[in-house]
Amino acid sequence: MVRDDRYGELGKRFEQYLLEGIPALKEAGYNPFAFQGMIRASGGVRTAKQLLASAGDTSYGFAKLWEKGKLDASVEFAVCLPWFKELFTDEELERAAFRLTEHRFDLSRIDDVPVPDWHAAPTPAPPAEPTYRQRVEAEEAAQRSRPATTTALTAEAVRSAVFRSLVLERAQGRCENPGCGHPGFHVIGRNGQPVVEVDHVHGLGDGGPDHPANMVVLCPNCHAVKTRAQDAEVARLKALLAGIARQQHETAMAGTSSGR
Ligand SMILES: [Zn+2]
Structure with missing residues:
Protein backbone atom coordinates (compact mmCIF):
# COMPACT_ATOMS: atom_id res chain seq x y z
CA MET A 1 0.00 0.00 0.00
CA VAL A 113 -22.04 18.30 9.98
CA PRO A 114 -21.01 17.91 13.59
CA VAL A 115 -17.57 19.33 14.22
CA PRO A 116 -15.27 16.40 15.00
CA ASP A 117 -13.89 16.21 18.53
CA TRP A 118 -10.32 16.60 17.33
CA HIS A 119 -11.21 19.88 15.66
CA ALA A 120 -13.47 21.25 18.37
CA ALA A 121 -12.16 24.18 20.33
CA PRO A 122 -9.96 22.96 23.14
CA THR A 123 -11.81 22.72 26.42
CA PRO A 124 -11.18 25.86 28.39
CA ALA A 125 -8.19 25.57 30.66
CA PRO A 126 -8.97 25.30 34.34
CA PRO A 127 -9.02 28.71 35.96
CA ALA A 128 -5.45 29.88 36.29
CA GLU A 129 -3.86 30.27 39.68
CA PRO A 130 -4.46 33.82 40.78
CA THR A 131 -1.50 35.99 39.91
CA TYR A 132 0.54 37.94 42.42
CA ARG A 133 -1.28 41.06 41.27
CA GLN A 134 -4.71 39.48 41.75
CA ARG A 135 -3.83 38.27 45.23
CA VAL A 136 -2.40 41.64 46.23
CA GLU A 137 -5.48 43.43 44.95
CA ALA A 138 -7.83 40.97 46.64
CA GLU A 139 -6.05 41.47 49.94
CA GLU A 140 -6.08 45.25 49.55
CA ALA A 141 -9.81 45.13 48.86
CA ALA A 142 -10.40 42.82 51.83
CA GLN A 143 -8.51 45.21 54.08
CA ARG A 144 -10.53 48.18 52.86
CA SER A 145 -13.78 46.39 53.65
CA ARG A 146 -12.70 45.31 57.12
CA PRO A 147 -14.21 47.31 59.99
CA ALA A 148 -11.87 50.09 61.09
CA THR A 149 -11.85 48.82 64.67
CA THR A 150 -9.90 45.73 63.62
CA THR A 151 -7.16 47.71 61.91
CA ALA A 152 -6.90 50.14 64.80
CA LEU A 153 -5.33 47.43 66.93
CA THR A 154 -1.60 47.19 67.45
CA ALA A 155 0.75 47.04 64.48
CA GLU A 156 1.33 43.39 65.33
CA ALA A 157 -2.33 42.60 64.75
CA VAL A 158 -2.65 44.17 61.31
CA ARG A 159 0.15 42.23 59.65
CA SER A 160 -1.37 40.51 56.70
CA ALA A 161 -0.64 36.80 56.48
CA VAL A 162 -1.47 37.00 52.77
CA PHE A 163 1.14 39.68 52.12
CA ARG A 164 3.67 37.79 54.16
CA SER A 165 3.25 34.61 52.14
CA LEU A 166 3.19 36.55 48.86
CA VAL A 167 6.52 38.14 49.72
CA LEU A 168 7.99 34.76 50.66
CA GLU A 169 6.80 33.28 47.37
CA ARG A 170 8.05 36.29 45.46
CA ALA A 171 11.54 35.79 46.90
CA GLN A 172 11.30 31.99 46.69
CA GLY A 173 12.33 31.93 50.32
CA ARG A 174 15.73 33.49 49.67
CA CYS A 175 17.39 36.58 51.07
CA GLU A 176 16.65 39.58 48.87
CA ASN A 177 19.54 41.71 50.09
CA PRO A 178 21.81 42.01 47.03
CA GLY A 179 24.74 42.52 49.39
CA CYS A 180 23.92 39.39 51.38
CA GLY A 181 26.97 37.65 52.81
CA HIS A 182 25.20 34.31 52.30
CA PRO A 183 23.83 34.60 48.77
CA GLY A 184 21.39 31.84 47.97
CA PHE A 185 21.07 31.05 51.68
CA HIS A 186 18.37 28.41 51.80
CA VAL A 187 17.84 26.39 54.95
CA ILE A 188 14.55 24.68 55.66
CA GLY A 189 13.44 24.99 59.25
CA ARG A 190 11.64 22.60 61.59
CA ASN A 191 8.32 24.02 60.39
CA GLY A 192 9.15 23.08 56.80
CA GLN A 193 9.54 26.75 55.87
CA PRO A 194 12.79 28.38 54.78
CA VAL A 195 14.72 29.91 57.68
CA VAL A 196 14.30 33.52 56.57
CA GLU A 197 12.52 36.57 57.91
CA VAL A 198 9.93 38.73 56.22
CA ASP A 199 11.00 42.25 57.06
CA HIS A 200 9.15 45.54 56.76
CA VAL A 201 11.82 47.83 55.32
CA HIS A 202 10.26 50.81 57.02
CA GLY A 203 9.01 49.34 60.27
CA LEU A 204 5.31 49.34 61.05
CA GLY A 205 6.10 51.14 64.28
CA ASP A 206 7.68 53.97 62.26
CA GLY A 207 4.60 54.26 60.06
CA GLY A 208 5.85 51.92 57.33
CA PRO A 209 2.95 50.24 55.53
CA ASP A 210 2.12 46.55 55.86
CA HIS A 211 2.34 46.11 52.14
CA PRO A 212 4.50 43.92 49.84
CA ALA A 213 6.07 47.03 48.29
CA ASN A 214 7.57 47.70 51.73
CA MET A 215 8.50 44.10 52.51
CA VAL A 216 11.57 42.01 51.79
CA VAL A 217 12.79 38.56 52.68
CA LEU A 218 16.06 38.55 54.60
CA CYS A 219 18.25 35.76 55.83
CA PRO A 220 18.76 35.74 59.63
CA ASN A 221 22.14 37.42 59.25
CA CYS A 222 20.93 40.30 57.09
CA HIS A 223 17.90 40.69 59.31
CA ALA A 224 20.10 40.92 62.39
CA VAL A 225 22.32 43.49 60.69
CA LYS A 226 19.32 45.57 59.66
CA THR A 227 17.83 45.57 63.17
CA ARG A 228 20.99 45.72 65.26
CA ALA A 229 23.74 47.45 63.29
CA GLN A 230 24.78 51.04 63.92
CA ASP A 231 22.49 53.76 62.60
CA ALA A 232 24.50 54.60 59.48
CA GLU A 233 24.60 50.96 58.37
CA VAL A 234 20.91 50.49 59.09
CA ALA A 235 20.06 53.63 57.10
CA ARG A 236 22.20 52.47 54.18
CA LEU A 237 20.58 49.04 54.20
CA LYS A 238 17.07 50.48 54.49
CA ALA A 239 17.62 52.73 51.49
CA LEU A 240 18.91 49.78 49.48
CA LEU A 241 16.16 47.41 50.57
CA ALA A 242 13.42 50.00 50.03
CA GLY A 243 14.40 50.05 46.36
CA ILE A 244 14.57 46.24 46.23
CA ALA A 245 11.15 45.83 47.84
CA ARG A 246 9.53 48.27 45.43
CA GLN A 247 11.27 46.78 42.42
CA GLN A 248 10.45 43.17 43.36
CA HIS A 249 6.86 44.16 44.00
CA GLU A 250 6.52 45.95 40.67
CA THR A 251 8.12 43.10 38.76
CA ALA A 252 5.78 40.61 40.43
CA MET A 253 2.77 42.86 39.77
CA ALA A 254 3.65 42.96 36.09
CA GLY A 255 4.18 39.20 35.91
CA THR A 256 1.59 36.61 35.03
CA SER A 257 2.33 34.07 37.70
CA SER A 258 2.21 34.26 41.44
CA GLY A 259 5.55 32.49 41.48
CA ARG A 260 4.07 29.35 42.95
ZN1 LIG B 1 21.08 37.80 53.61
Missing part, protein backbone atom coordinates in the same frame (compact mmCIF):
# COMPACT_ATOMS: atom_id res chain seq x y z
CA VAL A 2 1.39 3.37 -0.96
CA ARG A 3 1.00 5.67 1.94
CA ASP A 4 1.44 9.38 1.39
CA ASP A 5 2.27 10.93 4.74
CA ARG A 6 2.88 14.34 3.25
CA TYR A 7 -0.46 15.56 4.60
CA GLY A 8 0.24 14.45 8.13
CA GLU A 9 -2.34 13.76 10.78
CA LEU A 10 -4.99 15.85 9.06
CA GLY A 11 -4.44 13.92 5.84
CA LYS A 12 -5.02 10.67 7.70
CA ARG A 13 -8.21 12.06 9.19
CA PHE A 14 -9.44 13.11 5.78
CA GLU A 15 -8.75 9.66 4.40
CA GLN A 16 -10.52 8.13 7.39
CA TYR A 17 -13.52 10.36 6.70
CA LEU A 18 -13.64 9.17 3.08
CA LEU A 19 -13.35 5.52 4.12
CA GLU A 20 -16.10 5.91 6.69
CA GLY A 21 -18.31 7.34 3.96
CA ILE A 22 -17.98 4.25 1.74
CA PRO A 23 -21.08 2.50 3.12
CA ALA A 24 -23.13 5.60 2.28
CA LEU A 25 -21.85 5.41 -1.28
CA LYS A 26 -22.95 1.79 -1.50
CA GLU A 27 -26.32 2.70 -0.05
CA ALA A 28 -26.65 5.29 -2.77
CA GLY A 29 -26.38 2.45 -5.23
CA TYR A 30 -22.89 3.28 -6.38
CA ASN A 31 -20.16 0.69 -6.07
CA PRO A 32 -17.10 2.73 -5.17
CA PHE A 33 -14.66 0.03 -6.21
CA ALA A 34 -12.49 2.34 -8.32
CA PHE A 35 -12.64 5.04 -5.67
CA GLN A 36 -11.45 2.63 -2.97
CA GLY A 37 -8.67 1.54 -5.27
CA MET A 38 -7.55 5.14 -5.73
CA ILE A 39 -7.49 5.70 -1.99
CA ARG A 40 -5.47 2.52 -1.50
CA ALA A 41 -3.03 3.54 -4.19
CA SER A 42 -2.65 7.25 -3.50
CA GLY A 43 -4.14 8.03 -0.13
CA GLY A 44 -7.27 10.04 0.55
CA VAL A 45 -5.95 13.54 -0.04
CA ARG A 46 -4.31 12.76 -3.36
CA THR A 47 -7.40 10.89 -4.50
CA ALA A 48 -9.48 13.98 -3.79
CA LYS A 49 -6.97 16.18 -5.59
CA GLN A 50 -6.95 13.86 -8.60
CA LEU A 51 -10.73 13.85 -8.76
CA LEU A 52 -10.84 17.62 -8.49
CA ALA A 53 -8.18 18.01 -11.16
CA SER A 54 -10.02 15.86 -13.69
CA ALA A 55 -10.70 18.35 -16.44
CA GLY A 56 -13.61 20.33 -15.12
CA ASP A 57 -16.00 17.47 -15.58
CA THR A 58 -17.42 15.66 -12.63
CA SER A 59 -16.56 12.07 -11.85
CA TYR A 60 -18.81 9.15 -12.42
CA GLY A 61 -19.24 8.81 -8.68
CA PHE A 62 -20.25 12.42 -8.30
CA ALA A 63 -22.87 12.09 -11.03
CA LYS A 64 -24.21 8.95 -9.41
CA LEU A 65 -24.48 10.64 -6.01
CA TRP A 66 -26.16 13.65 -7.57
CA GLU A 67 -28.79 11.40 -9.15
CA LYS A 68 -29.49 9.92 -5.73
CA GLY A 69 -29.52 13.28 -3.96
CA LYS A 70 -26.51 12.17 -1.93
CA LEU A 71 -23.95 14.80 -2.78
CA ASP A 72 -23.16 15.11 0.91
CA ALA A 73 -21.38 11.75 0.49
CA SER A 74 -19.17 13.13 -2.30
CA VAL A 75 -15.46 13.83 -2.12
CA GLU A 76 -16.27 17.43 -3.08
CA PHE A 77 -18.38 17.76 0.02
CA ALA A 78 -15.61 16.33 2.21
CA VAL A 79 -13.14 18.79 0.71
CA CYS A 80 -15.44 21.68 1.66
CA LEU A 81 -15.58 20.72 5.34
CA PRO A 82 -13.89 23.58 7.16
CA TRP A 83 -11.59 21.33 9.18
CA PHE A 84 -10.08 19.78 6.02
CA LYS A 85 -9.64 23.01 4.07
CA GLU A 86 -5.97 23.47 4.76
CA LEU A 87 -5.22 20.26 2.86
CA PHE A 88 -6.33 21.87 -0.38
CA THR A 89 -5.44 24.84 -2.52
CA ASP A 90 -7.85 27.71 -2.99
CA GLU A 91 -8.41 26.52 -6.52
CA GLU A 92 -9.29 23.03 -5.38
CA LEU A 93 -11.64 24.38 -2.74
CA GLU A 94 -13.34 26.63 -5.26
CA ARG A 95 -13.70 23.83 -7.72
CA ALA A 96 -15.23 21.53 -5.10
CA ALA A 97 -17.70 24.20 -3.99
CA PHE A 98 -18.49 25.09 -7.60
CA ARG A 99 -19.30 21.51 -8.52
CA LEU A 100 -21.66 21.25 -5.60
CA THR A 101 -23.46 24.55 -6.16
CA GLU A 102 -23.60 23.89 -9.90
CA HIS A 103 -25.64 20.83 -8.99
CA ARG A 104 -27.92 22.90 -6.80
CA PHE A 105 -26.44 21.56 -3.65
CA ASP A 106 -27.03 23.81 -0.65
CA LEU A 107 -23.55 24.46 0.73
CA SER A 108 -25.01 25.59 4.05
CA ARG A 109 -25.61 21.88 4.74
CA ILE A 110 -21.93 21.76 5.58
CA ASP A 111 -22.84 23.60 8.78
CA ASP A 112 -25.02 20.64 9.80
Whole structure:
Protein backbone atom coordinates (compact mmCIF):
# COMPACT_ATOMS: atom_id res chain seq x y z
CA MET A 1 0.00 0.00 0.00
CA VAL A 2 1.39 3.37 -0.96
CA ARG A 3 1.00 5.67 1.94
CA ASP A 4 1.44 9.38 1.39
CA ASP A 5 2.27 10.93 4.74
CA ARG A 6 2.88 14.34 3.25
CA TYR A 7 -0.46 15.56 4.60
CA GLY A 8 0.24 14.45 8.13
CA GLU A 9 -2.34 13.76 10.78
CA LEU A 10 -4.99 15.85 9.06
CA GLY A 11 -4.44 13.92 5.84
CA LYS A 12 -5.02 10.67 7.70
CA ARG A 13 -8.21 12.06 9.19
CA PHE A 14 -9.44 13.11 5.78
CA GLU A 15 -8.75 9.66 4.40
CA GLN A 16 -10.52 8.13 7.39
CA TYR A 17 -13.52 10.36 6.70
CA LEU A 18 -13.64 9.17 3.08
CA LEU A 19 -13.35 5.52 4.12
CA GLU A 20 -16.10 5.91 6.69
CA GLY A 21 -18.31 7.34 3.96
CA ILE A 22 -17.98 4.25 1.74
CA PRO A 23 -21.08 2.50 3.12
CA ALA A 24 -23.13 5.60 2.28
CA LEU A 25 -21.85 5.41 -1.28
CA LYS A 26 -22.95 1.79 -1.50
CA GLU A 27 -26.32 2.70 -0.05
CA ALA A 28 -26.65 5.29 -2.77
CA GLY A 29 -26.38 2.45 -5.23
CA TYR A 30 -22.89 3.28 -6.38
CA ASN A 31 -20.16 0.69 -6.07
CA PRO A 32 -17.10 2.73 -5.17
CA PHE A 33 -14.66 0.03 -6.21
CA ALA A 34 -12.49 2.34 -8.32
CA PHE A 35 -12.64 5.04 -5.67
CA GLN A 36 -11.45 2.63 -2.97
CA GLY A 37 -8.67 1.54 -5.27
CA MET A 38 -7.55 5.14 -5.73
CA ILE A 39 -7.49 5.70 -1.99
CA ARG A 40 -5.47 2.52 -1.50
CA ALA A 41 -3.03 3.54 -4.19
CA SER A 42 -2.65 7.25 -3.50
CA GLY A 43 -4.14 8.03 -0.13
CA GLY A 44 -7.27 10.04 0.55
CA VAL A 45 -5.95 13.54 -0.04
CA ARG A 46 -4.31 12.76 -3.36
CA THR A 47 -7.40 10.89 -4.50
CA ALA A 48 -9.48 13.98 -3.79
CA LYS A 49 -6.97 16.18 -5.59
CA GLN A 50 -6.95 13.86 -8.60
CA LEU A 51 -10.73 13.85 -8.76
CA LEU A 52 -10.84 17.62 -8.49
CA ALA A 53 -8.18 18.01 -11.16
CA SER A 54 -10.02 15.86 -13.69
CA ALA A 55 -10.70 18.35 -16.44
CA GLY A 56 -13.61 20.33 -15.12
CA ASP A 57 -16.00 17.47 -15.58
CA THR A 58 -17.42 15.66 -12.63
CA SER A 59 -16.56 12.07 -11.85
CA TYR A 60 -18.81 9.15 -12.42
CA GLY A 61 -19.24 8.81 -8.68
CA PHE A 62 -20.25 12.42 -8.30
CA ALA A 63 -22.87 12.09 -11.03
CA LYS A 64 -24.21 8.95 -9.41
CA LEU A 65 -24.48 10.64 -6.01
CA TRP A 66 -26.16 13.65 -7.57
CA GLU A 67 -28.79 11.40 -9.15
CA LYS A 68 -29.49 9.92 -5.73
CA GLY A 69 -29.52 13.28 -3.96
CA LYS A 70 -26.51 12.17 -1.93
CA LEU A 71 -23.95 14.80 -2.78
CA ASP A 72 -23.16 15.11 0.91
CA ALA A 73 -21.38 11.75 0.49
CA SER A 74 -19.17 13.13 -2.30
CA VAL A 75 -15.46 13.83 -2.12
CA GLU A 76 -16.27 17.43 -3.08
CA PHE A 77 -18.38 17.76 0.02
CA ALA A 78 -15.61 16.33 2.21
CA VAL A 79 -13.14 18.79 0.71
CA CYS A 80 -15.44 21.68 1.66
CA LEU A 81 -15.58 20.72 5.34
CA PRO A 82 -13.89 23.58 7.16
CA TRP A 83 -11.59 21.33 9.18
CA PHE A 84 -10.08 19.78 6.02
CA LYS A 85 -9.64 23.01 4.07
CA GLU A 86 -5.97 23.47 4.76
CA LEU A 87 -5.22 20.26 2.86
CA PHE A 88 -6.33 21.87 -0.38
CA THR A 89 -5.44 24.84 -2.52
CA ASP A 90 -7.85 27.71 -2.99
CA GLU A 91 -8.41 26.52 -6.52
CA GLU A 92 -9.29 23.03 -5.38
CA LEU A 93 -11.64 24.38 -2.74
CA GLU A 94 -13.34 26.63 -5.26
CA ARG A 95 -13.70 23.83 -7.72
CA ALA A 96 -15.23 21.53 -5.10
CA ALA A 97 -17.70 24.20 -3.99
CA PHE A 98 -18.49 25.09 -7.60
CA ARG A 99 -19.30 21.51 -8.52
CA LEU A 100 -21.66 21.25 -5.60
CA THR A 101 -23.46 24.55 -6.16
CA GLU A 102 -23.60 23.89 -9.90
CA HIS A 103 -25.64 20.83 -8.99
CA ARG A 104 -27.92 22.90 -6.80
CA PHE A 105 -26.44 21.56 -3.65
CA ASP A 106 -27.03 23.81 -0.65
CA LEU A 107 -23.55 24.46 0.73
CA SER A 108 -25.01 25.59 4.05
CA ARG A 109 -25.61 21.88 4.74
CA ILE A 110 -21.93 21.76 5.58
CA ASP A 111 -22.84 23.60 8.78
CA ASP A 112 -25.02 20.64 9.80
CA VAL A 113 -22.04 18.30 9.98
CA PRO A 114 -21.01 17.91 13.59
CA VAL A 115 -17.57 19.33 14.22
CA PRO A 116 -15.27 16.40 15.00
CA ASP A 117 -13.89 16.21 18.53
CA TRP A 118 -10.32 16.60 17.33
CA HIS A 119 -11.21 19.88 15.66
CA ALA A 120 -13.47 21.25 18.37
CA ALA A 121 -12.16 24.18 20.33
CA PRO A 122 -9.96 22.96 23.14
CA THR A 123 -11.81 22.72 26.42
CA PRO A 124 -11.18 25.86 28.39
CA ALA A 125 -8.19 25.57 30.66
CA PRO A 126 -8.97 25.30 34.34
CA PRO A 127 -9.02 28.71 35.96
CA ALA A 128 -5.45 29.88 36.29
CA GLU A 129 -3.86 30.27 39.68
CA PRO A 130 -4.46 33.82 40.78
CA THR A 131 -1.50 35.99 39.91
CA TYR A 132 0.54 37.94 42.42
CA ARG A 133 -1.28 41.06 41.27
CA GLN A 134 -4.71 39.48 41.75
CA ARG A 135 -3.83 38.27 45.23
CA VAL A 136 -2.40 41.64 46.23
CA GLU A 137 -5.48 43.43 44.95
CA ALA A 138 -7.83 40.97 46.64
CA GLU A 139 -6.05 41.47 49.94
CA GLU A 140 -6.08 45.25 49.55
CA ALA A 141 -9.81 45.13 48.86
CA ALA A 142 -10.40 42.82 51.83
CA GLN A 143 -8.51 45.21 54.08
CA ARG A 144 -10.53 48.18 52.86
CA SER A 145 -13.78 46.39 53.65
CA ARG A 146 -12.70 45.31 57.12
CA PRO A 147 -14.21 47.31 59.99
CA ALA A 148 -11.87 50.09 61.09
CA THR A 149 -11.85 48.82 64.67
CA THR A 150 -9.90 45.73 63.62
CA THR A 151 -7.16 47.71 61.91
CA ALA A 152 -6.90 50.14 64.80
CA LEU A 153 -5.33 47.43 66.93
CA THR A 154 -1.60 47.19 67.45
CA ALA A 155 0.75 47.04 64.48
CA GLU A 156 1.33 43.39 65.33
CA ALA A 157 -2.33 42.60 64.75
CA VAL A 158 -2.65 44.17 61.31
CA ARG A 159 0.15 42.23 59.65
CA SER A 160 -1.37 40.51 56.70
CA ALA A 161 -0.64 36.80 56.48
CA VAL A 162 -1.47 37.00 52.77
CA PHE A 163 1.14 39.68 52.12
CA ARG A 164 3.67 37.79 54.16
CA SER A 165 3.25 34.61 52.14
CA LEU A 166 3.19 36.55 48.86
CA VAL A 167 6.52 38.14 49.72
CA LEU A 168 7.99 34.76 50.66
CA GLU A 169 6.80 33.28 47.37
CA ARG A 170 8.05 36.29 45.46
CA ALA A 171 11.54 35.79 46.90
CA GLN A 172 11.30 31.99 46.69
CA GLY A 173 12.33 31.93 50.32
CA ARG A 174 15.73 33.49 49.67
CA CYS A 175 17.39 36.58 51.07
CA GLU A 176 16.65 39.58 48.87
CA ASN A 177 19.54 41.71 50.09
CA PRO A 178 21.81 42.01 47.03
CA GLY A 179 24.74 42.52 49.39
CA CYS A 180 23.92 39.39 51.38
CA GLY A 181 26.97 37.65 52.81
CA HIS A 182 25.20 34.31 52.30
CA PRO A 183 23.83 34.60 48.77
CA GLY A 184 21.39 31.84 47.97
CA PHE A 185 21.07 31.05 51.68
CA HIS A 186 18.37 28.41 51.80
CA VAL A 187 17.84 26.39 54.95
CA ILE A 188 14.55 24.68 55.66
CA GLY A 189 13.44 24.99 59.25
CA ARG A 190 11.64 22.60 61.59
CA ASN A 191 8.32 24.02 60.39
CA GLY A 192 9.15 23.08 56.80
CA GLN A 193 9.54 26.75 55.87
CA PRO A 194 12.79 28.38 54.78
CA VAL A 195 14.72 29.91 57.68
CA VAL A 196 14.30 33.52 56.57
CA GLU A 197 12.52 36.57 57.91
CA VAL A 198 9.93 38.73 56.22
CA ASP A 199 11.00 42.25 57.06
CA HIS A 200 9.15 45.54 56.76
CA VAL A 201 11.82 47.83 55.32
CA HIS A 202 10.26 50.81 57.02
CA GLY A 203 9.01 49.34 60.27
CA LEU A 204 5.31 49.34 61.05
CA GLY A 205 6.10 51.14 64.28
CA ASP A 206 7.68 53.97 62.26
CA GLY A 207 4.60 54.26 60.06
CA GLY A 208 5.85 51.92 57.33
CA PRO A 209 2.95 50.24 55.53
CA ASP A 210 2.12 46.55 55.86
CA HIS A 211 2.34 46.11 52.14
CA PRO A 212 4.50 43.92 49.84
CA ALA A 213 6.07 47.03 48.29
CA ASN A 214 7.57 47.70 51.73
CA MET A 215 8.50 44.10 52.51
CA VAL A 216 11.57 42.01 51.79
CA VAL A 217 12.79 38.56 52.68
CA LEU A 218 16.06 38.55 54.60
CA CYS A 219 18.25 35.76 55.83
CA PRO A 220 18.76 35.74 59.63
CA ASN A 221 22.14 37.42 59.25
CA CYS A 222 20.93 40.30 57.09
CA HIS A 223 17.90 40.69 59.31
CA ALA A 224 20.10 40.92 62.39
CA VAL A 225 22.32 43.49 60.69
CA LYS A 226 19.32 45.57 59.66
CA THR A 227 17.83 45.57 63.17
CA ARG A 228 20.99 45.72 65.26
CA ALA A 229 23.74 47.45 63.29
CA GLN A 230 24.78 51.04 63.92
CA ASP A 231 22.49 53.76 62.60
CA ALA A 232 24.50 54.60 59.48
CA GLU A 233 24.60 50.96 58.37
CA VAL A 234 20.91 50.49 59.09
CA ALA A 235 20.06 53.63 57.10
CA ARG A 236 22.20 52.47 54.18
CA LEU A 237 20.58 49.04 54.20
CA LYS A 238 17.07 50.48 54.49
CA ALA A 239 17.62 52.73 51.49
CA LEU A 240 18.91 49.78 49.48
CA LEU A 241 16.16 47.41 50.57
CA ALA A 242 13.42 50.00 50.03
CA GLY A 243 14.40 50.05 46.36
CA ILE A 244 14.57 46.24 46.23
CA ALA A 245 11.15 45.83 47.84
CA ARG A 246 9.53 48.27 45.43
CA GLN A 247 11.27 46.78 42.42
CA GLN A 248 10.45 43.17 43.36
CA HIS A 249 6.86 44.16 44.00
CA GLU A 250 6.52 45.95 40.67
CA THR A 251 8.12 43.10 38.76
CA ALA A 252 5.78 40.61 40.43
CA MET A 253 2.77 42.86 39.77
CA ALA A 254 3.65 42.96 36.09
CA GLY A 255 4.18 39.20 35.91
CA THR A 256 1.59 36.61 35.03
CA SER A 257 2.33 34.07 37.70
CA SER A 258 2.21 34.26 41.44
CA GLY A 259 5.55 32.49 41.48
CA ARG A 260 4.07 29.35 42.95
ZN1 LIG B 1 21.08 37.80 53.61
